Amino acid sequence: MTYAIVETGGKQLKVEPGRFYDIDRLHVDDQETYTIDKVLLVHHEDQITIGTPFIEGAIVEGTVMEHRRGRKVLVYKMRPKKKTRKKRGHRQELSRFMINSISMNGNVLAAYNPTETEESTEENTADTTVETAEVEAQE
Numbered sequence: 001m002t003y004a005i006v007e008t009g010g011k012q013l014k015v016e017p018g019r020f021y022d023i024d025r026l027h028v029d030d031q032e033t034y035t036i037d038k039v040l041l042v043h044h045e046d047q048i049t050i051g052t053p054f055i056e057g058a059i060v061e062g063t064v065m066e067h068r069r070g071r072k073v074l075v076y077k078m079r080p081k082k083k084t085r086k087k088r089g090h091r092q093e094l095s096r097f098m099i100n101s102i103s104m105n106g107n108v109l110a111a112y113n114p115t116e117t118e119e120s121t122e123e124n125t126a127d128t129t130v131e132t133a134e135v136e137a138q139e
Helices: 114-138
Strands: 003-008 011-015 020-024 033-036 039-044 047-050 058-079 084-104 107-111
Touching: 003 033, 003 058, 011 020, 020 058, 039 058, 039 084, 039 107
Parallel strands: none
Antiparallel strands: 003 011, 003 039, 020 084, 033 058, 039 047, 058 084, 084 107
């Protein structure tokens, strides 16, 4: 399993290819690729690379799937015995970010290819249909 720890929006995230994450709003249109070069750590097979503070040449590439808003957070301020109350709401602007690949020094360590998973699923369903047909023929 290959993963990386990246910094984006002032936060650190552990990311893996093929997964999506909600991060602070990126100023990129939907369905466009975006690269994160602030990579702090890369774990590939049994090898761990740690940056000081970032790894030079390490890149995490992904696609912005959509822009959305987070859950509403209520902020309620009250001063006791003063009849002063303030109620405000806040919704964070987020971007849903799908990780496509993790690269280091130009070499792709791990990549997500959605066509491979679809093909393997189709092969598995075809195998089960053949097996059920064989079982029915034996009966």
